[in-house]
Amino acid sequence: MDMLEMALTITKNIEKSIKPLIGWEKSNEVVKIGADGTPTKRIDLVAENTAISSIEKFGSAILVSEEIGFKKIGKNNPEYVIVLDPVDGTYNSLKDIPFYSASIAIGRLNGNTEKPDELIKNLKMKDLEVGVVRNIATGDTYYAKRGQGAYFLKKDEKKAISISNTSNLKDSSIGLFAHDISGETLDFIKDRKFRRIRLFGSIALEMCYVARGSLDAFINVNETTRLCDIAAGYVIIKEAGGYVTDKNGQEINLSLDVNSKTSIICSNEILHKKLVGIFGNKWSLKPTNIGIVSRIDREESTELALNVINYLESKGIKYALDIGTYDALKSRLPEKCNIITKIEDISHVISIGGDGTVLRTSKMINGNEIPIICINMGTVGFLTEFSKEDVFFAIDSVASGSYKIEKRTKLLSFLRFSDGKQQILPDSLNEVVITTKNPAKMLHFEVHINGGMVEDVRADGIIISTPNGSTAYSLSAGGPIIEPTVDGFVIVPICPFKLSSRPLVVNANSEIKIKILKKSTFIVVDGNIEFEAKAGDELVLRKSESYAYFVKGDNFYNKLKKLSLME
Numbered sequence: 001m002d003m004l005e006m007a008l009t010i011t012k013n014i015e016k017s018i019k020p021l022i023g024w025e026k027s028n029e030v031v032k033i034g035a036d037g038t039p040t041k042r043i044d045l046v047a048e049n050t051a052i053s054s055i056e057k058f059g060s061a062i063l064v065s066e067e068i069g070f071k072k073i074g075k076n077n078p079e080y081v082i083v084l085d086p087v088d089g090t091y092n093s094l095k096d097i098p099f100y101s102a103s104i105a106i107g108r109l110n111g112n113t114e115k116p117d118e119l120i121k122n123l124k125m126k127d128l129e130v131g132v133v134r135n136i137a138t139g140d141t142y143y144a145k146r147g148q149g150a151y152f153l154k155k156d157e158k159k160a161i162s163i164s165n166t167s168n169l170k171d172s173s174i175g176l177f178a179h180d181i182s183g184e185t186l187d188f189i190k191d192r193k194f195r196r197i198r199l200f201g202s203i204a205l206e207m208c209y210v211a212r213g214s215l216d217a218f219i220n221v222n223e224t225t226r227l228c229d230i231a232a233g234y235v236i237i238k239e240a241g242g243y244v245t246d247k248n249g250q251e252i253n254l255s256l257d258v259n260s261k262t263s264i265i266c267s268n269e270i271l272h273k274k275l276v277g278i279f280g281n282k283w284s285l286k287p288t289n290i291g292i293v294s295r296i297d298r299e300e301s302t303e304l305a306l307n308v309i310n311y312l313e314s315k316g317i318k319y320a321l322d323i324g325t326y327d328a329l330k331s332r333l334p335e336k337c338n339i340i341t342k343i344e345d346i347s348h349v350i351s352i353g354g355d356g357t358v359l360r361t362s363k364m365i366n367g368n369e370i371p372i373i374c375i376n377m378g379t380v381g382f383l384t385e386f387s388k389e390d391v392f393f394a395i396d397s398v399a400s401g402s403y404k405i406e407k408r409t410k411l412l413s414f415l416r417f418s419d420g421k422q423q424i425l426p427d428s429l430n431e432v433v434i435t436t437k438n439p440a441k442m443l444h445f446e447v448h449i450n451g452g453m454v455e456d457v458r459a460d461g462i463i464i465s466t467p468n469g470s471t472a473y474s475l476s477a478g479g480p481i482i483e484p485t486v487d488g489f490v491i492v493p494i495c496p497f498k499l500s501s502r503p504l505v506v507n508a509n510s511e512i513k514i515k516i517l518k519k520s521t522f523i524v525v526d527g528n529i530e531f532e533a534k535a536g537d538e539l540v541l542r543k544s545e546s547y548a549y550f551v552k553g554d555n556f557y558n559k560l561k562k563l564s565l566m567e
């Protein structure tokens, strides 16, 4: 029998078998724990048994279903694999909320084997050719066959369906996932980046609403969306012209196992890209063009830089060098080596060296959302995420888009002079330091926070550090270690005269002002002297609008051990 006919018949039989159970309290009895680990209610089991007996009439198949898990049906060699959620939205069905469905997807099997699970071992969700989702309460049916479009069947009237063409998130209607909505989704809701959200309680049907344009998108950015819920909807949305990927914009490569899970973003091309940009690894959507910044005062670093260049060449990955690295390596480079001219054209930057190289790279990126792959070739390398042995693994992870990003808060600072003029300083990834120009003399300044005078300080200087810089100068000056994802800053006096002057941690949304009362000072940002300031000038600092992005490698607490290794 034709796969589509089979799927339509099975879903119709499920409807017939469970309609009489709606509203019957016994339907809600938990009869076992399903193969997917969630409780199976009587209604689920009746629906699944109906599907099994229908399939037996058609011939032999392998069934992958939410409740039973895996079952070979029929005596002969199975010709099809059937992925089934017998009732998607069981809760709705038991409460007679008319939004629950039978969801079924079918793919062809070839090759015969005694071990049926071998037959589907290498198959993925994308190998399924037919998808059918039937709203059991209303009989509305959505279906698609690969290459033949997507359709909506209502009381025998058939209509072709396609996704919406809404392009502005602000006008969009978004379907959300029911279970443990993630923190980033809650932020998305709080920031109201969309027009409306809808949450109906049957993913299979919600995906069909996207396919027919009633919803502009459906998202679940947790890795908890299950194969049986989305297999049919996946076929239907793709045939309706939609994009269905994981939250990073990568192909959903689920194997045909009830326990396979994924994040999911489905929508039209424009909104899909925007949603991946919000929730996922937007960089994996940008053409890869890797910048290379290397320490040039150590042969070991330049050697590694050349190996990285050869590796990128061998992989056909586009790259460009910062001018300093280019000049240092010129004689040993392939002739057509690009130099970084516009930082915006770069997708990621590999920094080869120590923390200073990372700081220099962050300054070069200058607030653009470009992740840094930090390779440690320095003395401490606290900011670095990968050892030189891991560099090719890190490059492969970036090229395949399978990596995590950590964003770090930066400090924005500017000088306000007594004549009212201002001087913006480069963003700081570590810290901003006001230090005396004359080591023998002490500075005198006031610390103001959010407009209030907090302390009158006499000291050699003062450090305002980010969490990222809390393990650097700030730590040496007696400041605390702050985990990089904490949203705060720390103010640390350097050798204060008053013993009561202590480090102070403030909320990252504070405005910090240091009023210089006496003598001339240097303003040092991330170890570079950026400006001079004198009595009467003020240094104002607040959280930068932009972040520094790091491709995640080593864990922060492992790195803390490096500090103790520095004894």
Ligand SMILES: NC(=O)c1ccc[n+]([C@@H]2O[C@H](COP(=O)([O-])OP(=O)(O)OC[C@H]3O[C@@H](n4cnc5c(N)ncnc54)[C@H](O)[C@@H]3O)[C@@H](O)[C@H]2O)c1
Binding pocket: 354, 355, 356, 357, 359, 378, 379, 380, 381, 382, 383, 430, 431, 468, 469, 470, 471, 472, 473, 474, 476, 525, 526, 527
């Ligand atoms: N007494 C001190 O500890 C002191 C004095 C001046 C500057 N620094 C730090 O040096 C940084 C500039 O680094 P550089 O390599 O260009 O100068 P540098 O060559 O003088 O190195 C200073 C040391 O600080 C380490 N470092 C830098 N950032 C760090 C971080 N976030 N966590 C832990 N250690 C870190 C470096 O690896 C290096 O070992 C400044 O941002 C400042 O934090 C520290």
Ligand SMILES: Nc1ncnc2c1ncn2[C@@H]1O[C@H](COP(=O)(O)OP(=O)(O)OP(=O)(O)O)[C@@H](O)[C@H]1O
Binding pocket: 038, 087, 088, 089, 090, 091, 092, 178, 179, 201, 202, 203, 204, 224, 225, 226, 229
């Ligand atoms: N533990 C879970 N993990 C992932 N998805 C789930 C889980 N439980 C339910 N879902 C899915 O969330 C949606 C809403 O389900 P709901 O919270 O109403 O539970 P349910 O109706 O019992 O789900 P189901 O019928 O699939 O068991 C459905 O699409 C369902 O498949």
Ligand SMILES: [Mg+2]
Binding pocket: 044, 066, 085, 086, 087, 088, 089, 090
């Ligand atoms: Mg179910």
Ligand SMILES: [Mg+2]
Binding pocket: 066, 085, 087, 088, 089, 228, 229
């Ligand atoms: Mg379900």
